[in-house]
Structures are given as structure tokens and as C-alpha cells.
């Protein structure tokens with residue numbers, strides 16, 4: 365980008381695309397899978413990664429590129445890679461620096477889909493996941509050994525809303541020459557830029573707040589460019605890659621080596637890429653990200669306070685409640701708490717189901733983080749694959765309800781919740 369902007373609201377609208385004289389003002393949707401060249405030498409250089417340019421949409425596309433540049437600018441990273449979904453973002457981010465025989469240390473309160481991926485599926489590929497309790501630094505420390513390749517967690521955990529102490533985990537990771545990878549899906553750069561606090565790689569399900577309207581699956585990986593791969597044990601990045609005639613990623617791409625390898629090896633081989641149309645919709649979503657997250661956070665805090673004072677409610681988890689154990693961390697790291705609240709209804713599974721079935725404006729969907737208000741019962745849906753013991757460990761009780769507060773009028777939202785609680 366030729367223009368340099370700094371402030372969040374401006375970057376949300378302007379970053380990633382700078383049209384030249386007479387070009388489309390809005391990022392165009394380039395559906396073409398392929399790109400034309402005048403001679404074979406140019407194409408050969410592209411294939412050998414000696415020059416940058418589009419040649420096949422599996423490895424890069426102008427619409428997707430604008431989205432990647434925008435999120436990199438928003439997060440303060442050197443490069444970003446867009447993928448087909450949040451799942452594929454976390455998969456690529458982790459596989460990029462692990463192989464059979466390695467292990468990873470993972471905070472256990474992560475999203476259910478990621479829990480399955482890391483705890484169950486990756487095991488079949490010989491990568492061991494060591495789950496550790498959230499904000500218990502000593503437990504994480506005890507689990508790191510010479511085969512540990514990274515620490516992974518969520519900045520604001522979905523659905524428990526626990527806030528991670530980013531600086532402490534970054535320091536721990538760096539003292540072992542391994543990177544900290546954080547999923548920033550629920551907070552987005554509108555509420556926190558994890559790289560500012562030492563995080564090395566940031567991932568997203570752009571499916572959630574970045575798109576913000578529940579219209580496009582997508583994932584993003586942002587490379588801070590700050591981690592020195594040559595200090596750790598990362599042969600994928602520091603040794604010769606046979607599929608590129610012995611190219612060494614850290615030598616060829618410098619600080620952007622990590623992101624470059626995901627694109628040129630994993631998008632090339634796995635093909636779990638972002639679709640140009642989804643990238644276009646996500647860019648439109650990000651235009652209003654700063655505004656939306658402000659309103660989501662404001663509405664959710666009001667709803668959380670209402671719930672806290674309600675006689676049918678056992679507990680409320682929202683980081684910006686003064687009663688929250690995460691209040692200090694939230695104040696330190698976050699500009700707002702997002703729209704996600706979890707609370708326990710008095711009673712158990714049955715009462716939780718009755719509450720959700722009685723809602724009217726707030727709808728039952730398996731989704732969070734778009735403009736509409738939603739409710740979900742994790743124990744019978746997103747987390748139903750977990751045993752009671754596993755549920756216990758991740759902090760999800762059978763009576764827990766997850767709310768995703770939208771940008772509707774907050775009085776209308778509260779009235780609906782109040783009616784359902786009475787029912």
C-alpha cells in the first residue's frame with residue numbers, strides 16, 4: 365500500500381487496497397482462477413518464488429490479497445494468509461512448524477472445534493497436544509520440553525470468556541525459543557492487537573466478527589515477523605525445501621518466512637484456500653468492524669449487568685463485569701469485552717433448554733459474533749463430543765448458556781431475555 369495509516373478506524377476502511385487512477389474504488393471480486401503472462405521466463409520465476417505475482421488462485425488472488433493486507437495492517441504484522449475457514453487457519457498455523465514426534469502446549473479452554481482438531485485429529489498425525497489449565501503459567505512451563513514447538517491459546521476464550529495474560533505466555537514461550545500463537549477471533553484487532561504484547565502469530569475465524577454478518581466462512585493467519593526461527597528448532601523454515609529446489613524460507617523471505625511457507629507449501633498442497641467472493645464479503649464486514657465491536661461490547665456489558673442482578677441466574681461470565689476474575693486482565697488488554705457472554709441458569713440442562721426455547725428476538729443458532737443476538741447451549745451442541753470430565757476441565761457446566769449479543773437496541777434484547785427467564 366502506498367498510503368500509510370495508523371489508526372484502527374481508518375485502517376478498517378482503507379487498508380489493503382489502494383486503487384490507481386480510474387480503477388474500481390471498492391476491491392473488485394476477481395473470480396479468475398488463472399492469470400495471463402507474456403513469456404515463460406516470467407512464469408518460471410513465479411514458480412521458483414523468485415518474484416511475486418498471481419498465477420493460480422490456489423496460491424494467491426487479488427481479492428484475497430487485499431483481505432490479507434488489510435488484516436496484516438490492522439494487527440501490525442508483516443504478512444497474512446487467508447484460508448477457507450477458522451479451522452484451516454489454526455490447522456495451517458500449527459502444522460507449519462510441527463511434524464510427527466513433536467508436541468504443542470495448548471490452553472484447555474479453547475473453542476470446541478479446535479479442541480477436537482488438536483486433541484484428537486492431530487494425534488493421528490503423530491503430533492501430541494498437551495492441554496494445560498488457563499492462566500496457570502507453572503502448569504504450562506512444566507509441560508514444555510525439547511520437542512515442544514509452540515504455545516497455543518485464545519485471547520478471549522470461546523465460550524467461557526476467560527482472558528489470557530498475553531505478555532506472560534509470550535515471555536514463557538520466548539524463554540524456550542518457541543512462538544506464542546493466539547486465536548483472536550472473539551476480540552479482533554478492534555479490541556486488542558496481540559502482537560503489541562509479544563504474540564508471534566495471530567489466527568482468526570473471520571467467519572465471526574470480521575465478516576460480522578454470518579455470510580462467509582473464512583480464516584486468517586497473521587505473521588508478526590518478529591520471531592527468530594533460526595534460534596529455535598524449525599527445520600521447515602531454516603533448512604532446504606526440496607519442493608522448491610533447495611530454497612530456505614528464512615533466507616528467501618526474511619521476517620515473513622512463516623507466512624510465506626504456509627502459502628507456498630500448504631495452500632499449494634492442501635488447497636484449503638479462501639474463496640475470492642468470501643474475501644470480498646469479509647472486506648466489507650471489516651469496513652464497519654470498529655463501529656460494530658464498540659456497540660457489541662456496550663450492549664453485552666448492559667446485558668451482563670442485567671443478568672447479574674437476575675434471581676434466576678446462578679453466575680455470569682463477562683470480563684468487563686467488576687465481579688469477573690478476569691476484570692484486571694480485561695482492563696489491561698481489551699478495549700471492550702465483545703458480544704459474547706456466558707451465564708449459568710439456576711437449575712440444569714432442562715432449565716437451560718426451556719430458556720432458549722422461550723426466546724423470541726434472540727435466536728438459537730450454532731454461531732457467535734455477528735450483528736444479530738444469539739443463544740446456545742454448548743453442552744448439548746458445540747461441546748457435546750466432550751465427556752462430563754472434559755467439560756468440567758474447560759469450564760463449561762451443563763447449565764451454561766452462551767449468548768452472543770448483537771447490535772440491536774439493547775432494551776429489546778434485555779426484554780426478550782427477561783421474558784425467557786421468567787418462562
Ligand SMILES: *Cc1c(COP(=O)(O)O)cnc(C)c1O
Nearest residue numbers: 449450451475522549569571582
Ligand atoms: C468459530 C471458531 C473457530 C473455527 O472457525 P470456522 O470458521 O468455523 O472453521 C476457531 N476458533 C474460534 C475461537 C472460533 O470461535
